[in-house]
Amino acid sequence: MPKGTIEHANLTVSDIERSSELFQKLLGWHQRWRGAAMDGGETIHVGTDHAYLALYTDRQPHDRFEKGAPLNHVGFQVDDLDAAEGVVIEAGLEPFGHGDYEPGRRFYFFDWDGIEFEVVSYA
Incomplete structure (x- = not known):
């Protein structure tokens, strides 16, 4: 049976510079x-070097999807959840949905385009 991993996800965002900067600071990318x-x-x-987000913008207006349609959220694993939350807050975004249950601690946030992200730490 084949084995695989996620190699990339392509997200349409309104400002690729801003989103790229966020993920570089948040994840060390x-x-x-x-x-x-x-x-x-x-x-x-x-x-x-092994996986990435393709942040795409075509500068054309788009109809927005309701939350969860077609994507619920994108999850990231970090080694320091508190530091990651600080980066999100510094970017002017609002963490919510904090949880501490097996297998780790987590929080969620929406970016400027309404895309939901989960940040989890198993540390």
Whole structure:
């Protein structure tokens, strides 16, 4: 049976610079690639050497999906949950849904485009 892992996710955001900066600070990631995208848009790939988020913008207005349709949230694992929460707050975003249950502690936040993220630590 094949085995796999998530290699990337592609998210449409309103400001790729702002989102890229957030994930670099929050997760210790780096910009892997940047360039033109289809429909005159622009993309930044931000992540590790093995996985990344493709942050895409085409500068065209889009209908927004309701929360959970089609995506519930994207989860990140960090080694220091308190420091990660500080980065989110410093970015002007509001953490919520704090939980401390097996297998780890967590919180959630919405970015500027209404995308929900979960940040968890198993430390």
